[in-house]
Amino acid sequence: MNTNSPTLDKIASPWLVLVTVCLGAFVAPLGMASVNVAIPALAEDLAANAVLVSWIPTVVLISNIMFMLPAGKCADLWGRKRLFFLGVCVNAGTSAVAFFAQSIEVVLLLRFIQGIGSAMMFATSMALLISVFPADKRGLPLGLNAACIYLGLTLAPALGGWVTEALGWRYVFLLPLPIATVVLGILMRVPGEWHSHTKDRFDWRGAVLFAAVAVCLAVGLAGLPDIENAALVVLALVLLAVFVRMQARAKAPLIRVQMFRESKLFSMSLATASLMYASSYPLGFMLSLYLQYVRGYSAGDAGQILLVQALTMAFVAPIAGRLSDFFPARWLASAGCACTLAGFALLSTLDGTTERLDIMLALLLVGFGFGFFSSPNNHVVMHSAQAHEVGVAAATLNLARVMGNLVGMSLVNLFVHWHLGDSAMSRAIAEPLLLTFHQAINLAMGFLLLATVLSLLRGRAHAAATSV
Template sequence: MTPEQTQAYYQDNSKAQIYAMLVVSFGAFLGPVTLATVNVALPTIANALNADAVLIGWVPTIFLLGNIALMLPFSKLADNIGRKRVYLIGIITNTIGTLLAAMANDIYWLIACRFIQGVASAMIFGCSMAILTSVFPPNKRGLPLGVNAFALYCGLAVAPALGGWATEYLGWRSVFWIQVPALFCLMIAITRLKGEWKNPSVGKFDWLGSSIFAVWSVCLVVGLSGLPKLEYSALLLVGIACLVWFIKHQKTVTNPLVRLSLFTEHKGFTLSLIATVAMYAASYPISIIASMYLQYIQGMSPSQAGHIMLLQAVAMAPLAPIAGKLSDKFNARIIAAIGCVFALASFISFSQVHADSPAMVISLIMLGLGVGYGFFTTPNNNVAMHSIERKELGAAAALINLSRTTGNTIGMGIVTLLISHYIGSTPITENESPLLLQTIQTSLVFASIYCFIALCLSLAGKKGQY
């Protein structure tokens, strides 16, 4: 079918719309499962593969690197060659990376496989929002977007407990085997997702801009991980230079990856994106930090740690749609700011924990973080989407996903830097527990700073509902 025939097919076909919503929502569920199940298993993986603290820190970081470097190029490429095609390739690539990771015999093999999974995630999330907005008319997008967000939070909710249970009772390789059901999503997409979505007039793809953006991403993450060593500082400077080059290049190219004037034309959109970067720079490392604290410092089993970490997502899942509805009736910026306050208080509290802190205290902190992010995410996205014109919604959705991933990458890069600084390239044992606790506390101070920045940005926009 042509793009016009595809649009007509889905316009009044509610059954076809539901299949599309299910496929995209499964991809949203798969993303956090791919991330968080592995994070819970990191201490066990470190022991099994004899990996030091720095190398084990690269297991989640390399995933984010593949994601951030390629999400924007893939979302733009999908506009040219087909969003469903790129989405399906992403599902297949993720399955291949998962199977290879489950067979890893050394930490370097595992890190390589996690990069493959990160590339696949860039394909999936670079197209998912655009598929939904293509299938559903503007007056019916609320439900599918809400279901997609709910699936994302459900993945966040079950992943820590699922990863902990699988690691403890089936071994760390099982956290990869449990991701194989993604093939079920692939079969539904192939058999039920009809047609294709792409721009009728295909513009020249910006290969140079994509390459510059990828190099910037690599230099940023790798450079942060090795500071203050001279060679890593130089790499970080190269990354900054590449970012400046990328911005200048996007202003001159005919068909840019992102229209940079979008940021200057819509201040509310820009503030919301920066707030997203800050909040997710604080939130992503928490799963690694909490996993290490609960298992190395508190001596909990993987399943026990997973159950406590589960509390954050359990609070987020029901609050996100409630906060979304509230943001339609009241000032969305204030609601997002309330979320920042809850998260900030939780990060500050977590930074004060010690080796003998009661498990109940950690549980309350995780609940507080869930409340904070439950109130922040949907209203903040609401602000962003209401700040721009309808014709820019596709680009806006891709940039929101990219901002979230960029924040994740920056946050994890700082944590990797702190691990390298405090512990270095040595396996984590009981002797390193004081240094690990110091690393965790310092990481949480950084998270508190990020959260405070997001709070200021949430309150910085124009007065009114949005």
């Protein structure tokens, strides 16, 4: 499954690539999620209402989905290191420009562009690791990569909170720059390139069509039950069906849809990932608002509480990844699903007087569960891919993650629209915000229950399941 040339294998250190990918895996979600805790200060300074604010985490997901598959295909065709390098530049550059934004509309535009850079990084990171590590030694690298992604996602609120309190919300956008500079410096010293040996044409029609699917789905879900938005959701599903049909017939498709029919284990693992991430992504956003507007914590204190989940995931994910080299991944991943569900069950009991330790215990269970799920599940998906398709497989896995994020966040946006509308962000919204929080948690528990069942069932879906 290693697609690099023998010469590159001799001169390029897999562990140097691992360090680079892990730093990149940390910096991308750091730039995406650190803004969440700064949202109250940002909203006050830019006079943004609740609906516009709810699009800050969502617009990144839209651009992620639009460009994830194209980035994975480009990485296979033109070079995985090259696309990763470009993604770091775009992600860090737009974050720096956002420091000077004077309106919420400009912030949203820059977040969209930042999501394009993140898509390039996410689509190529695991493909790079698959390119340099043999099949029997990928568990630990994939686990470390997953740990850095989740560490970035959940450490970001803590860092964002401290920076917001000390310097102001604008400086949160500068957080990724030092690490991004280090990543670029290391990448420039890594010789050679990795790509597929097959030379296909890039499917521009497929890329544009899938982008239309992402936009229609995101905008439609956020505005339900309005008839216009419901029509957009239906249009998204129709366009998705057309996209699948087009890709099945194309000589050089953006994604070979036959991959899903060839391995039910592959497709069921992706579905499980989507459900897990549909539950997780809105959690940081909603908890940040709950802790500050309902419980009255400062941005720094809220970030410290959210840090529990980050540290737990960072500790558990590499261990789970290493265990997946020796034990069936479905049992490890299923245990992670169940543990996460238990954590969300505790979160569903939060109210206006819940103690800090109770919140931290729930986040401990969520972090442990996600850490135990992610690495084994990633191992299964990447193990199922053919050597020349690891870029597309990595992009598809990340696409499943981001699609789950988008669906979960769009439905939470719907709850925000119902209960908060154009209300100004202040302690006065504590009661409807708590109702919105509980609805979001209950929705997440439904996703997690389905994910747990599907994770257990997938072991029967493929004859080789006992080997992975």
